[in-house]
Amino acid sequence: MNNFNRGKLFFIKFLQILLSILFFLALVFIIKWRIDSLYLNSISSRKVQISIIDEFTNTANEIFIATGLKDEKSVKPIVALDESKEKEKKESDNTTTKITVPEGTNVDELGEILMSKGLIKDLNAYKTLVDDMQIGNKIVPGTYDLNKGLKVREVLAKISNTNLKTYNINIDTGATPADVAKTLMENGVIVSQQAFVDSCNNLGVTAFAPGTHEILMPSKVANIIKSLTKN
Structure with missing residues (x-):
């Protein structure tokens, strides 16, 4: 019994010492994190903030370098998050630009207008x-005030007065073109089951990837079929 009590006391004492060491190391880490943050801000014209993950990685690398386990040249410098740059990016995404679409504008002309305003980056993709x-x-x-943070699909929807819809369609294992056509019809994705089946036949598609698929509409039937065959 005495041996058991002595063992119990030793274990409790060991845990107390271990917790004290961990607390001390955590305190040192937090102080170092704060010092590194203050140093970066002192040499930067903008406010920067080091994430705790970056600080942990940096500290581990410093230990590895000091013990010779890593070469200093192979260690990447700590990455600091520049809050002002993040803010600038968000503000840029929220800025609006005005475009005028003249009467009779065709697809190519609209592409040039959108490109000149920075609303698209690739004419072919557009x-x-x-x-x-x-x-x-x-x-x-007409004249449109468009947010620069809009996706190209959203920009085109506004200029063409088109409603965008997203459908989540579940395809069962072994579903045939007729089965899929029925599911799409019931969910309002397509307007003709036979046209969908005919398109599958023309493309040589007889099987689909089972699971849930996200379909963005409007979209051509051929592209819907292709998206449903991908895992």
């Missing part, structure tokens, strides 16, 4: 999306 959304003949003339 034309592919216009074709997929089937809005080439739906361009509505």
Whole structure:
């Protein structure tokens, strides 16, 4: 019994010492984190903040270098988050730009307008999306105030007065084109089951990837079919 009590007391004492050491190390780490943050702010013209993960990685690398386990040249410098840059990016995304779409503007001309305003970056990708959304003949003339943070699909939807919808469609294992057509029809994704089945036949598609698929509409039937065959 005495041996048991002595063992119990030793274990409790050991835990107390271990917790004290861990508390001390945590305190040292927090102080070092604060000092590193103050140092970076003292040499920067903008407010910067070091994440706790970056500080932990940096501290571990310093220990490895000091013990010779790592070469200093192989260690990347600590990455600091520049809050002002993040703020500038968010403000940039929230800024609006005004564009004017003249009467009779075609797809190519609209692309040039959007490119000049920084609303698109790739004309070929833009034309592919216009074709997929089937809005080439739906361009509505007028003046638009567009947020620069909008996706290209959202920009095109506004200019063509098109409603965007997202559908989550579940495809069962072994579903046939007719089965999928029925599911899509019931969810309002397509307007003709037979047209969908015919498109599958033309593309040589007989099987689909089981699971839940996200479908962005409007979209061409051929592209819907392709998206449903991908895992």
